[in-house]
Amino acid sequence: QVQFVESGGGLVQPGGSLRLSCAASGSIFSIYGVAWYRQAPGKQRELVARITDGATTNYADSVKGRFTISRDNAKNIVYLQMDSLKPEDTAVYYCNWGGSRWMSYRWGQGTQVTVSS
DSSP states (O other), X not given: OOOEEEEOOEEEOTTOOEEEEEEESSOOOOTTXXXXXXXXXXXXXXXXXXXXXXXXXXXXXXXXXXXXEEEETTTTEEEEEXXXXXXXXXXXXXXXXXXXXXXXXXXXXXXXXXXXO
């Protein structure tokens, strides 16, 4: 089974940028595509961005225009470039398959993103 390992999180001031990486232990080709999710303390996990095998992308309205998801198929890595970060973006960020049943997926440790002045 494919495992996803997230990295690149950290502490950044509002308006700053971070680039998250999601390294997969196997091929990232899937009918589901790959997606980034996030979860803040006390809140439900939400889908942030998704990318398909054909490189079609979808974004949550809250991050549209600020975040960019991309993939390197040769390296089995999915990236999330986050610009113009806001305190509301503070959360643990996870990557996983992008299917509609993501609520039941097995999740890794994620990477913490903290946006604070």
